[in-house]
Structure formats: C-alpha cells, structure tokens
Amino acid sequence: MSDTDEVGEEVTAEDGYTDDAVITHAHGAGGGQMTELIESLAVSRFAESEADVGLAALDDGSVQPIDDDHSVVVTTDSHVVTPLFFRGGDIGRLAVSGTVNDLAMMGATEPLALTSSLIIEAGTPQSTVERVTESMREACEEAGTTVTTGDTKVMGSDEIDTLAINTTGVGIVPRGEHVPDAGLSVGDKLIVSGTIGDHGISLLSEREGFDFGGDLESDVQPVNDLVRAAMDAGEVTAMKDPTRGGLATVLNEMASKADVGIDVEDASVPVSGAVSSAGEVLGIEPFDVACEGVVVMGVTGEDAEDVLDALRDNSKGEDAAIVGEVVEDHTGQVVLDTGFGRRYLSPPEGEQLPRIC
Amino acid sequence: MCLGIPGEIVEIDGNEARAEFWDVEKTVRIDVVDEDVEVGDHILNHAGFAIRKIPEEEVEETMEIYESFLEGDEDEALEEIGASEGQQLGIEGR
Amino acid sequence: MATNADAGEGELKFRDPEKAERLTDELDALMDEIGEPVNVMHVCGSHEQAIAKFGLRSILPDDLTVRMGPGCPVCVTNMPEVDEAVALAEDGHVVATYGDMFRVPGTKKSLADAKDEGADVRVVYSASEAAEIAEDEPDREVIFFATGFETTAAPTAAVLTSDPPENFSVLSAHKYVPPAMEVVAEMPDTDVDGFLAAGHAATITGYGLFEDFVSEYDTPAVVGGFEPIDILYGLARLLEFIRDGEAGLENAYPRCVSEEGNVPAKETMWEVFETTSGEWRGIAEIPQANLVLSTEYAEYDARERFDIEPEEGAIDPLTEQCITGDIMAGKADPTECELFGEECTPQDPVGASMVSSEGTCKIWLEYGGQPDL
Numbered sequence: 001m002s003d004t005d006e007v008g009e010e011v012t013a014e015d016g017y018t019d020d021a022v023i024t025h026a027h028g029a030g031g032g033q034m035t036e037l038i039e040s041l042a043v044s045r046f047a048e049s050e051a052d053v054g055l056a057a058l059d060d061g062s063v064q065p066i067d068d069d070h071s072v073v074v075t076t077d078s079h080v081v082t083p084l085f086f087r088g089g090d091i092g093r094l095a096v097s098g099t100v101n102d103l104a105m106m107g108a109t110e111p112l113a114l115t116s117s118l119i120i121e122a123g124t125p126q127s128t129v130e131r132v133t134e135s136m137r138e139a140c141e142e143a144g145t146t147v148t149t150g151d152t153k154v155m156g157s158d159e160i161d162t163l164a165i166n167t168t169g170v171g172i173v174p175r176g177e178h179v180p181d182a183g184l185s186v187g188d189k190l191i192v193s194g195t196i197g198d199h200g201i202s203l204l205s206e207r208e209g210f211d212f213g214g215d216l217e218s219d220v221q222p223v224n225d226l227v228r229a230a231m232d233a234g235e236v237t238a239m240k241d242p243t244r245g246g247l248a249t250v251l252n253e254m255a256s257k258a259d260v261g262i263d264v265e266d267a268s269v270p271v272s273g274a275v276s277s278a279g280e281v282l283g284i285e286p287f288d289v290a291c292e293g294v295v296v297m298g299v300t301g302e303d304a305e306d307v308l309d310a311l312r313d314n315s316k317g318e319d320a321a322i323v324g325e326v327v328e329d330h331t332g333q334v335v336l337d338t339g340f341g342r343r344y345l346s347p348p349e350g351e352q353l354p355r356i357c
Numbered sequence: 358m359c360l361g362i363p364g365e366i367v368e369i370d371g372n373e374a375r376a377e378f379w380d381v382e383k384t385v386r387i388d389v390v391d392e393d394v395e396v397g398d399h400i401l402n403h404a405g406f407a408i409r410k411i412p413e414e415e416v417e418e419t420m421e422i423y424e425s426f427l428e429g430d431e432d433e434a435l436e437e438i439g440a441s442e443g444q445q446l447g448i449e450g451r
Numbered sequence: 452m453a454t455n456a457d458a459g460e461g462e463l464k465f466r467d468p469e470k471a472e473r474l475t476d477e478l479d480a481l482m483d484e485i486g487e488p489v490n491v492m493h494v495c496g497s498h499e500q501a502i503a504k505f506g507l508r509s510i511l512p513d514d515l516t517v518r519m520g521p522g523c524p525v526c527v528t529n530m531p532e533v534d535e536a537v538a539l540a541e542d543g544h545v546v547a548t549y550g551d552m553f554r555v556p557g558t559k560k561s562l563a564d565a566k567d568e569g570a571d572v573r574v575v576y577s578a579s580e581a582a583e584i585a586e587d588e589p590d591r592e593v594i595f596f597a598t599g600f601e602t603t604a605a606p607t608a609a610v611l612t613s614d615p616p617e618n619f620s621v622l623s624a625h626k627y628v629p630p631a632m633e634v635v636a637e638m639p640d641t642d643v644d645g646f647l648a649a650g651h652a653a654t655i656t657g658y659g660l661f662e663d664f665v666s667e668y669d670t671p672a673v674v675g676g677f678e679p680i681d682i683l684y685g686l687a688r689l690l691e692f693i694r695d696g697e698a699g700l701e702n703a704y705p706r707c708v709s710e711e712g713n714v715p716a717k718e719t720m721w722e723v724f725e726t727t728s729g730e731w732r733g734i735a736e737i738p739q740a741n742l743v744l745s746t747e748y749a750e751y752d753a754r755e756r757f758d759i760e761p762e763e764g765a766i767d768p769l770t771e772q773c774i775t776g777d778i779m780a781g782k783a784d785p786t787e788c789e790l791f792g793e794e795c796t797p798q799d800p801v802g803a804s805m806v807s808s809e810g811t812c813k814i815w816l817e818y819g820g821q822p823d824l
Contacts, residue, residue, distance in 0.1 A: 024567050026798050033798055208574065212381040277379035281402070282576070283360045283808065285504075339468040340679050341506030344819030349797040353550030354576050356360055356404040356603060357496050357525055357809045359602040359651035360497055361677070361707065372613070386579050389609045391713040401654060401707050404549070404599070405577025406606040408713055409654045415706035419676075420464055422703075423684050427473050 029350045030244035053106070053180055060102040060240065061169075063178045071175050075102040076168040084132065084162060086206050088198070088217030089292075091165060092135035097292060098243070099169040100143040100222040105239045105295065107179040108171025109228040111145040117166040119153045124162055132163065143222035145169075179231075181250075182257035183238035188326040189304035190262065193226055193295045193311050194219065194319045195272045196247050197279065200289025200352065205278055208354060212281075215274040221293035226316045230295075233310035234303025240296050248287040248334070249347040250296050251324075256332040264324035264345060266338045283355035288348035298326060361403045363411055366396050374407070376400060465678030466505075474683035475510050481690040488514040489693055490642050491686060492781040494522035494632055495649035496809020497677050503818035505679045517686070518781040518811075521631045522649060524599045524624075525551045525807035526779070527731035532624040533557030534761035536596040539622065539753065540570035545588065546622075547573045547581035548596040549603075554797075555806045559764030562596070578603070578610045585619035594753045598624045601655040604742050605716035608723035611744075611751055622753040625742035627726055628652050629660055634737050636668040638780050645689040646672040647682070650704040655720070657712025658702045669698045676704040723748050733775035733803040767801060769794055775802030778811050785812040792816055 026033045035058070043056050052071060053063040061075030079095040089097075096114065103111050116136065120129060140146050147167075198219040205212050223241070230236055238258065240250040247269070255262045271279075271286045279286050293316065299307045304322055311317030329335075336345040364376035364385070372388040383402070387394055390407040394400060399416075400407035482489065493499065499519045502508060511517065521527055534557040540546040546562060553574055554563045566572040571591075575581050578595060585593035593616075597607045604625040611621065628649065635641055648661055658674045665672050671692035675685030685703045692699045702708050722745075729741035744752040753759070772790055777783040785791045785804070795801040797813050804810035 022567075025563070032796070208576065209580070210576065211384055214381050216381065273380035277381040281362050281378050281381065281383060283500075336506065338504070338506040339466075340471045341509035343503060343506035343509065344817075346817045346819070348817075350554065353553055353574055355551045355808050356549045356576065356599065357523065357551045357807060359495070359600065359649070361602075361651040361654070386577070386606070386609065388613065389605045389713065389716040389719055391709075391715060401651070403602050403651060403654075404606055405579060406609065408602060408605065408651070408716060409707050411706050416464070419681075419704075419706050422705075423470065423474075423680060426684060426687065427470070427477065 026350050030249060032349070052176075052178065057180065057182070059181050060105040061108075063106060063173070065175055067175075069175050071173050071178060073103055073106045073108040073171040073173055073178065074168065075099060075106070076166065077102060078164060078166040080161070080164045081203070082161070082207055084128070086218055087202055089220035090132060090135050091163060092132035093139045094220050094292060095165040095167045096136050096139035096143065097220050097222045099167040100139075100145065100224050101241045101295070103169045103171040104224040104227040105179070105181070105241055106171075107173045107177060107231065107239075109224040109231070110171060111143060111224065112170045112172060113148040114140065114145055115168040116147045116150040117152075118150070119155060119160055119164045121157055121160045121162050122154050123157045129163070132165075139222060143224055179236055179239050181238050181240045181254055184254055184258035184260050184262075184298040184326045185237065186260055186326050186328050187301045188237050188298040189301055189322050190251070190264070190324045190326070191297050191299055191304065191308055191311065192247065192270060192321055192323050193223065193297070193317045194291070194293065195270045195275065196242065196291050196294060197271060197275045197286030197289045199292040200246060201275045201278050201282070201284065201286065204282070204284070204289070204352065204354070210278075210282070210354075212274070212278050215272065216278060219291055219293035221316060223293055223295050223316060226311060226314050227295055229310045229314050229317070230297060230299075230307045234307040235300045236297050236307065237300060238298040242291045242294060242296055244290055245347055246286070246288045246290055247296065248285070248345050251334045251345065252347045254296070254298065255334055258326075259331050261327045261330040261332070262324055262334040263327050264334060264336050266336055268321050269323045270319040270321050283357070284352045287345060288352050301325075359403050361401045361408070363399055364402050366394055366398050366400060369394070369396060376402060376407070378402070465676070465680040467680060471510070471679050471683055474680065474687055477687050478515065478683065478690060479512050481687060481694060482512040482515055485690065485694050488516065489644050489690065490781065491515065491517045491645050491647055491689055492520045492635070492643045493517060493647035493649070493675070494520040494628065495652070496523040496526075496807065497651065498522065498647060498649065498675070498682065499811055499814050500809055501677045501679065501682060503814045506818075507679060507682060511686075515686070515690075517647070518784070519779070520635050520781050521731060521734050521779045523804065523807050523809045524626045525555055526775075526803040526810045527626060527631075527734060528552070528555060528598055528624045529730045529732045530556070530558045531761065531763070533561065534559065534763060535754070535759050536562055536594070536622055537565045538759050538761040539594050539757060540565045540572050542757070543571075544592040544594055545571045545573060545584060546594050546596055547575045547584055549576070549598060550574045551807050551809070552596060552598050556800060557761070557764075558766065559762055578607045582610050582615045582619050585616040589616065589618055592618050592620070594620050594622050596622045596624065600626055600628050600652050601720065602651050604724060605655055605713070605720045608719045611723050611748055612719055615751065620751050620753040620756050621744060623724070623743055625724065626731065627740045627742055629656070629664070630737055630740040631731060631734070632664060633668075634735055635780055636664075636670065640782060641780055643670060643781055644693050645670060647685050647689060648672045648674045650674055650676045650681075650707055653704070653708045653712065655713045655716050657710050658700065658708050659710040659712075661700050665698045665700045671697060671699045673700070674702045674704050674708050676707065734779055769801045773802035775804045775812070778804050785815040788812070
C-alpha cells in the first residue's frame, strides 16, 4: 500500500490558458470541453508508449503487451456521486462496477485485481464508510474479483463532500484480442445490452427531489459476465459502456473514431416505461443520460443474432436489442430514424437538467 | 416554450394532487387549473402545476377530427363535434 | 424508443407514424396546389423541440419552411436580467431557478458560473419548490428567478397569492407572448405566410386572443399541439388557409385550448403581475410584454426588497456577428450564421438562441436542423 503522501497539486496556468481560466463543471461533463482539456493537459504531455491502446486513444483503458502472448489492460476511475446511497446502488457498487466494466469494454472480462483509494471528509460516520466498503465487497464478488491494494486519505470538513473513491483495475487479455472502441466497420450491427437511461434519470430525480415513486432505479452492476457471453457467441468489433453522456455520446464517439456512420432506429432502443415517462416529464432524453450497467457493442452482421441470443440468455441482458447498424454515409455521425423522419442523434453538451420549456 | 405533460389525478390533498404520468407519479399543484378536478380526471401539467383539465372525450374527438381531415370531410366532423359537445373549435370564415 | 410502458394510451395516439405519413402526403398535395414556397412561423420552443426531436423537417415538403419566432422565454431573457440574478446569488442569497435558465449567460457570467464559484444556486422544477426551500430554510433569503411566458407566470402568481414565507421573493423575468407576435408581424422584412400558434401558452390565454391578430395582420393562425400528428395537422390546416388566401384562425388543439383559456389562472396572473415595456434579447424593445410584480405584491418583489447592483461585463465582440435577431424574426436559419457551431456553442453561447434547450440554434446543432437525410 502506498503511504500517506500529499493530496493534490496546484494546477498552474500554462500556455494556451489565460491566467484567469479555471476548471468548470463543463470540463467534467463528458462533452467537447472535457475532451479538449484532456488533450491539452494530459495527452500532449505523456509521450506515446508502446501500448497497443494508449492515452491518445482516449479509450476506456490502456492495453500494454507484456510478452508475445499477453497484454495487460489497466483502467482507472474516480467516483463522486450525490447522494452516496441511491435507489439501486451506492458509490461503492458504482466504483467497483465502473472499473470492472471499463476493463470488460477492452475485452478483459476477468478482472485480476482492483485497487481502491478512499478520500473521506472528517466527520463522516464510520458506519457510512463501512456500508460503502461492504457494498464494494459484494460487487467484487459479483464480478469475480477483489481489492488487493488501497489507500485512505482524510480531508477537513468542507474540503470534500463526504467521500470520493478511486478504483483502478487490472486485467489480462490474449495479445491482439482486446476490443477497441474504434473497431466498427460498415455492415456491423449495434447491440445495446439493456434499457438505457436508468442510472441518470433515477439519480437526477432523487437528487433534485422529484418524488416520482415507482420503479425508477439505477442499473449499476458489473457486466463483465455479460460481455464474456457475448464475446464467446460471436465477433464483437467494438465496445463501450454508455456512462457519462449516455448512449448518444458513445455512439457518436464510436462513429467518429472508426470513421463510419451509424443509423439507429428509435423504436428498437430499449427504454423502461418509468425512465421514458420521467424523461417526458423532465424534458430529458434517455439517450443523453448515464447508464451504469449496460454495454453497447458492434457485432459483425453475421454474428449479430447469435450474440443477441447469448445476451438475452443472461438475466442482465434480457432487454438486449439490435438498435442499428454501421453505414458508409454520414461518417462520424449518428442518424436516428424516429419513425416519423430522420435526424441526427448528437451528443448532449454538459449535464442534463430538467427543463420546463 | 412550455413543456406540457398530460397526467391522471390519483389523489388530492388540498391544493396539491398526486398525478400519474404514464409509469411515474408526481405531485402537482391544482390551484390554477381551470376547473375543479377529481381523482380520475386528466390534467395538463406544466412546471409542477396543473394548468388545464383535459376533458375526457376530447382526446378521442381530436383523433376523429384528424381522421376526418384525412378522409376529406373535416368540416363536417368539426361541425358535428362542435355542435354536439358545445365546444369551441374556432373556425373563422368557413 | 421502445418502451416497456403500456403504449397506446392518451397522448401516445398522437405519435402514430402511419397517420403522420398520410398527413405528410396531404401537405405535399397542398403545396402542389399552392405552387410557391411557403414560410410558416411557430412561436414556441416546444414546437421546435418536437419538430426536431421527431425529425419532422426531413419529411416536410421541400418548399415549406417552418421557422421558430420569438418563442423561447429563456432566449429572450435579457442579459441584464441574468446579471441581477447573479448579483443576488453572489450577495449570499439562495437563488432558485428553472433548469433552462441555469446556464444562460448574463453580460459577465451565468448562474452556473456563479455556482461554480461558490454561490448557492438551486435548480427547481416548479415555483412552489422554490417557496418550499424558503420554508425549509427560514434564515436564508430565497429568491425565485422566475422566467417563462403565461404558462409559468400563472404558477408564480399562484405561489405569491397563497401566502408564501416572508423570506421568499421573486425576481421576475416573465414575458407575455401576444405583443411579441405583433412586433414580429410588423417587422418590415418579415416574410411569414402563417403562424402556428403556441398551444400551451394559449391554454392560459385562450385562442380568442388571436382573433384580432389574424384580421389585423391578414395572416392565418392555427393553434397547434405538440405531438407529431398535432403539428402536421396544424400545418395542413394552415396550408389550407394559405391556399384559400384566407386569414383564418383555428384551434387545432382543443383538448388543451379553449376560446377563453384558463380564466382562474388569468385572474391570478393579472392579480400579481402587470405589464411593462422592455428589451427582448436579440429582438427589440417590446411594448408591454414584460411581466413585473404589481405594487400590491411589491413586498415579494426582489427588485424592491434588495438593492441589486449587478456587475456588468463587457459585451462580447462576437455578438456583432450574431444573427439571433434575424433567426427569431424568422428571417434566417442558424446555418446562415458564421458563428454557428464554431465560436458559438451551447457551452459557450454568443446569441440568445444558442443558450436554451429550446433555442433554435441549440436545437439545430443538436438535431441537425434541416438535414439532407
């Protein structure tokens, strides 16, 4: 375990920034501003490595060959969420699932080990932290992994909001068999493994005090087993989990990284009745908000039905559906057939807020 | 300008009511609605306030107007519905 | 989207693609009869949202142009009004507002910026939630930055007439639609053949209000609903009026709109508010189209209660190139603007119609406007 070093370093003004430029929430919201920030702060600084998938790919994790036959997959994620305990999960389950899923998105469905770093606000009840770590243990068990190293920091009250968790995950894939998010080619089908928007709509409703009652809850869960079933059933060409920015964001990323177009049929996209209804009331599109237990995958046309069947045989994948296909037209863009007409499905900018207009 | 959502009243408590919007429920204020509402009535919610009691028969009738329009005899349908239900359909100059 | 909900009820009937196709055929036939390009203006961001969300522009006849007029209360909120809200938040008060308003920039910053810097800004869904915050936190001054047309002005008024907590006040940026439609109709180079009037504002005001409008401006108007079938039907009825050269008025949304509107809501609204003239961002100084609290409710008027001294920033030089006024007057499409999607984006908007989820530019950027699909 690492010792107790200082937390955080000053971010200083660099070339390209004015002295008064500051980080805003938009920089963490998953849109264009975040990409720009990552490119300028990190990608430009860390030289190209020997990795098969490195930082510049901005994929879910990195893939580094370790010998002729194997590559190691590494991914890391920091988690903050309000409230800490929400319907369908909590920050602990989120921290483990998020990292396990990011490994799985690269094809590493058997996570070797996780690290866990907790930053806790002084004054937080020990029982709260215990509930969170117990939830992490349960999620690890579900995913077939465990935490093998970690770190704990305590900050003053008001210096951090209760609790933040960073988890890093390590997995091994046979060399060359990792799945990049840029691997789509024309003719591939796109499969979504479950209903979309559950986590985002449920969290937003709870956070903003919308008393919707009923069936809204987060879908947070590890999906490495689901991904394994899919990969065993057919050729998966690209994968991503539609977390921040939702399905709209990941489909656009996948289209632009592979330089292809994507056509999606609205009627085939699975959405639960509660999410769809709450989305109508709040004026928020389920396409635009986070899922935490769903995977979007490109599958070769000939294997699509087999993979779909394999997903549906798994309880986490019973709502899986083929939602669209990869096309030559409109490269880099996603076009949605609404049943009435066609329009672009663009990534949302910034955090989604309820609207009245 | 205004996101209006139709819902059904399931419970009333003073100037507040619980309303069902498809698969979710939400509390709405009913103090600026145009008519008295009861459990089972449909309302149009805008920003947490019911701003209209949606007459029971109106949804069906609107559909009928559209259908008749497509059949090419909308004037007849409008007259019929307007006359029979005493509704204002606001056709001028026809 | 495929939902697990029991579809086919109520409003969902108005999302029938088969009927939409038949209505579209009808629109094509009407356009053939008319034989020349037609410009229709709608005055409602929710119409724009629905038209874009359902991809309706891709199925409309090529020479039928449907543009949005000054139908977004958030877009037309003037920057100095945002500055006032920011100033109140920075003075340490709680400022509650609708999600739509949160990221709208003032001359210097938005409420979202102020919150990032530590101010207490809360997003609410309803005016009554803002009053509840005041009730729950009696030691704080809670200001509701109230925006929107008649549809939200009536709810704001209802909160004020039902004895709100003393620490609650309203900073009104409410707007009143009818005068704005007149201003647009009177603009010398406005080229509008027919208006698709806003269904939900008319739920409050009633469609009777438009009777004088259609005769005075010799332009037909149809009050339309918001589902795909409602919109297509409304357009078809407008084209019939245009074909017949008739300045007619029709209520094509009778399930939500009556001739006299919502009388109790109007009474409550006019008990609390009165009109005054003011600048609508990007459009013009519009007479009697801003709603401010009447003297009777002055005690709840944030402008009376606080000495608001907004800090004004410099006007962005890019605003010179911004054509938001032309866009909201129905004279131009967003794609005709040099800044569109380049210097001007939803995260960093230059003009009014890029700021709100129902602004034409933001919607066109998100859904692709009139794509050749």
